[in-house]
Amino acid sequence: MKILLPTIALAAFTAGLLASASAAHAARAYIGTYTPNAAGAPSSNRGEGIYLVDVDNATGAPGNVRLVAKTLSPTWMTLSKDGKFLYAVNEVDSFNPQKSGSVSAYAVNPTTGALKLLNVVSSEGAIPCHISIHPSGKFALVANYTGGSYAVIRINADGSLGAATDVIKPGGPTNSANAVDAPPGQAPSQPNRITRGHMIAPDPSGQFVVGDDAGRDQIFVWKLDVNSGKLAEVSVTKTLAGSAPRHFGFSPDGKTLYQIGEYNIRLTTYDIANGKLTPKGASLSAMPSGYQGGGSASELLVSADGRHVYSANRTHNSIATFAVGANGIASKVTTTPTEGETPRSLTIDPTGKFLYSLNQRADNVATFRFDAQGVPHFTGKFLAVGAPAVMVFLP
Numbered sequence: 493m494k495i496l497l498p499t500i501a502l503a504a505f506t507a508g509l510l511a512s513a514s515a516a517h518a519a520r521a522y523i524g525t526y527t528p529n530a531a532g533a534p535s536s537n538r539g540e541g542i543y544l545v546d547v548d549n550a551t552g553a554p555g556n557v558r559l560v561a562k563t564l565s566p567t568w569m570t571l572s573k574d575g576k577f578l579y580a581v582n583e584v585d586s587f588n589p590q591k592s593g594s595v596s597a598y599a600v601n602p603t604t605g606a607l608k609l610l611n612v613v614s615s616e617g618a619i620p621c622h623i624s625i626h627p628s629g630k631f632a633l634v635a636n637y638t639g640g641s642y643a644v645i646r647i648n649a650d651g652s653l654g655a656a657t658d659v660i661k662p663g664g665p666t667n668s669a670n671a672v673d674a675p676p677g678q679a680p681s682q683p684n685r686i687t688r689g690h691m692i693a694p695d696p697s698g699q700f701v702v703g704d705d706a707g708r709d710q711i712f713v714w715k716l717d718v719n720s721g722k723l724a725e726v727s728v729t730k731t732l733a734g735s736a737p738r739h740f741g742f743s744p745d746g747k748t749l750y751q752i753g754e755y756n757i758r759l760t761t762y763d764i765a766n767g768k769l770t771p772k773g774a775s776l777s778a779m780p781s782g783y784q785g786g787g788s789a790s791e792l793l794v795s796a797d798g799r800h801v802y803s804a805n806r807t808h809n810s811i812a813t814f815a816v817g818a819n820g821i822a823s824k825v826t827t828t829p830t831e832g833e834t835p836r837s838l839t840i841d842p843t844g845k846f847l848y849s850l851n852q853r854a855d856n857v858a859t860f861r862f863d864a865q866g867v868p869h870f871t872g873k874f875l876a877v878g879a880p881a882v883m884v885f886l887p
Contacts, residue, residue: 518546518547518548518549519546519547519549519841519842519843519885519886520544520545520546520547520605520885520886521544521545521547521554521839521841521883521884521885521886522542522543522544522545522560522569522578522605522883522884522886523542523543523544523545523554523557523850523857523877523880523882523883524539524541524542524566524567524568524569524580524880524881524882524883524884525537525538525539525540525541525542525543525565525566525567525877525878525879525880525881526539526565526567526583526852526878526879526881527539527540527541527563527564527565527879529564530564530565530582530583530584533565536853536879537565537878537879538855538878538879539565539877539878539879539880539881540559540562540878541559541560541561541562541563541564541566542559542560542561542563542566542569542578542580542598542607543557543558543559543560543877544557544558544560544605544606545557545558545875547841547885551859551871551873552841552845552846552859552861552871552873553859553871553873553875554848554857554859554875555875557875557876557877560605560606560607561580561596561598561607561609563580563582563596563609564582564583564584564594565582565583565584565881566580566581566582566583566596566881566882567581567583567621567836567881567882568580568581568583568620568621568622568623568881568882569581569623569882569884570623570624570625570884571600571625571884571886571887572625572629572647572651573625573627573629574887575600575602575886575887576599576600576602576651577597577598577599577600577610577647577651578597578598578600578607578884579595579596579597579598579623579625579632579653580595580596580598580623581593581594581595581615581620581621581622581623581634582594582595582596582612582615582620583619583620583621583637584618584619585618585619585638585639587612587614587615588614590614591618592614592615592616592617592618592636592639593614593615593617593618593619593620593636593639594612594613594614594615594620595612595613595614595615595620595623595632595634595645595653596609596611596612597609597610597611597612597613597647597651597652597653598610599651600886605886610650610651610652610653611652611653612653613645613653613654613655613656614656615634615636615639615643615645616634616636616639616641616643616645616656616659617634617636617638617639617640617641617643617659617661617689618636618637618638618639619636619637619638619639620634620635620636620637620639621635621636621637621689621690621691622634622635622689622690622691622692622693623635624692624693624694625647626694626698626701626716626718627694627697627698628698628718629647630646630647630718630721631644631645631646631647631657631716631718631721632644632645632647632653633645633692633693633694633701634692635689635690635691635692635703635704636689637688637689637690637706638688639689640661640662640686640687640688640689640707641659641660641661641662641687641689642659642660642689642692642703642712642723643656643658643659643660644656644657644658644659644716644721644722644723645657646721657720657721657722658721658722658723660703660712660714660723661687662687662705662708662710662712663687664708665708666685666686666707666708667685667707667708667709667733667734668685669709669733669734670733670734670755671732671733671734671735671736671753671755671756672732672733672734672735672756673732673735673756673758673775674734674755674756674757675757675777675779675783675784675785675786675787676784676785677784677785677786678755678756678757678785678786678787679786685707685708685736686707686708687705687707687708688705688706688707688708688736689703689704689705689706690704690705690706690736690737690738690739690754691703691704691738691739691740692704693740694716695742695746695764696742696744696745696746697746698716699715699767700713700714700715700726700764700767701713701714701715701716701723702714702740702749704737704738704739704740704751705737706736706737706738706754707736709730709731709732709733709734709735709736709737710728710729710730710731710737711728711729711731711737711740711751711769712725712727712728713725713726713727713728713729713764713767713768713769714726715767726766726767726768727767727768727769729762729768729769731751731753731760732753732756732758732760732775734755734756735753735754735755735756735758735760736753736754736755736756737751737752737753737754738752738753738754738789738790738792739751739752739789739790739791739792740752740792741792741793741794741801742764742794743794743798743816743820744794744796744797744798745798746764747763747764747765747820748761748762748763748764748820749761749762749763749764749769750762750792750794750801750822751792752778752789752791752792752803753775753789754788754789754790755788756775757777757778757779757787757788757789757803757805758775758776758777758778759775759776759777759778759792759801759803759812759814759822760775761773761820761821761822763820772819772820772821773821773822776814776822776823776824777824778803778805778812778824778827779805779808779810779812779827780808780810780827783808785807785808786807787805787806787807787808788805788806788807789803789804789805789806790804790805790806790835790836790837791803791804791835791836791837791838792804793838793839793840793847795840795844795866796840796844797844798816799815799816799866800813800814800815800816800866801813801814801816801822802814802838802840802847802868804830804835804836804837804838804849805827805835806834806835806836807834808827809829809830809832809833809834809835809851810827810828810829810830810835811827811828811829811830811835811838811847811849811860811868812824812826812827813825813826813827813828813866813867813868815865815866825865825866825867826867828860828867828868828869828870829870830849830851830858831849831851831854831858831870831874832849832851832853832854832856832858832874833851833852833853833854834851834852834853834854835849835850835851835852836850836851836852836880836881836882837850837881837882837883838850839882839883839884839885841885842885842887844862845861845862846859846860846861846862846871847859847860847861847862847868848860848883850880850881850882850883851880852879852880852881853879855876855877855878855879855880856874856875856876856877856880857874857875857877857880857883858870858873858874859871859873859874859875
C-alpha cells in the first residue's frame with residue numbers, strides 16, 4: 493500500500509532533507525580558547541575549552557557555537573592529515589610535579605564533529621604554545637614557551653599520544669638586546685631573555701623541521717629521524733637582535749621561508765636549501781608607514797597559492813598584507829583593522845575566500861573576505877567566543 497503525501501507536506505519534507513544534507517556538508521571548524529582556570533591565567537579569560545562551529549559557505553560567517561571539549565587553555569591545535577584526530581596544547585605549567593604543560597589527543601567523530609578524549613601527556617616544558625604534526629604522521633612537534641624547549645612526541649596507531657622521543661633545550665648566552673629595528677616608541681624587551689620556544693613545524697617535504705626561538709633570536713633547522721624520533725641539528729640562524737622570531741610559513745614549494753618578528757614587527761624572507769637559511773631582500777615592517785608606538789606581531793600565514801603573506805599585529809590591531817613576487821620576495825600592500833583587540837592568530841578557510849581574526853581580548857572572531865588583490869575586507873560578521881586563540885577547519 494502506497495502512502496501519498498500531500499504536495500505541501502512533500503515539499504516541506506524534501507526541503508527538510510535538503511537542509512539536513514546542506515548542514516551535513518557545511519564547513520566546520522574548531523576554535524581553541526584561553527580559559528581562566530589555567531595556572532597563572534587571568535580571570536578575564538572567558539573561554540571554556542574547544543568549541544565547534546558551522547561556517548556558512550556563502551558568507552564565510554561561523555555560527556552555531558557548541559562546547560565540545562572542556563579543557564585548560566587549548567591555545568594551539570592541529571588535525572591529523574586524515575582529520576580523524578585533533579591534538580591541542582594546554583598552555584599551562586601545572587600538569588605534573590615538574591611543572592610542565594600538557595598535550596591532549598582527541599578522536600574526531602566524522603559525522604557530528606564531537607571529540608572523544610584519548611589521553612593527555614606532558615609537553616616536556618612549561619607553557620606550550622604551538623603544535624604541529626610531521627608528514628609521516630608518527631610524531632607531534634611541540635614548542636614550549638617558558639619551558640624553553642622543543643619536544644617530539646610519538647603518535648600511537650590509535651591516535652593517542654605516547655612518550656616523548658626527544659626534547660631539545662637550547663643553551664648559550666642570554667639575549668638582553670632591544671629590537672634594533674622596531675618602530676620608534678616600542679617598549680624595551682625583557683632583560684636576559686632565555687630560550688622561548690614559540691613555533692615548531694616541518695617544511696612541506698617533511699625533510700626538515702624548523703623551530704623559532706623568540707628568546708635568543710634564533711631559528712633552528714633539524715632533521716627528524718622518523719624511526720627513532722630524534723632531532724639532529726642542521727643549522728642555526730641568528731636573527732636581528734631583539735626581533736624575537738615568533739611564527740613562520742613556507743612557500744608552497746618549500747624553497748622560501750617567511751618569518752615574522754614579534755618585537756620588531758617585521759617580515760624577513762629567507763631562501764631555504766639543504767636545511768640552511770639565507771636572507772633575501774630587505775626586512776619589511778608589518779605596521780603602516782610612519783607608525784610610532786608599541787606593538788607585537790602574533791601570527792603569520794602564507795596563502796595556499798603562495799602569492800600573499802599575512803601578519804596579525806597586536807596593540808595596533810591590524811592585519812598586514814604582503815604580495816609575493818615571482819622571485820619569492822614580498823612587498824607590503826596595506827594594513828586592515830582586525831575589528832577587535834589583540835588578534836592572537838589568523839586563519840584562512842579551505843576555499844581561500846575568507847580570513848578570520850581571532851581577537852582574544854575582544855572575545856570575538858571577525859570574518860573577512862578577500863578581494864581580487866588578496867586584501868581582506870571585513871564582512872560585518874562577528875562571532876562571540878570567549879578569548880579565542882586558534883581556529884582549525886575540518887577537512
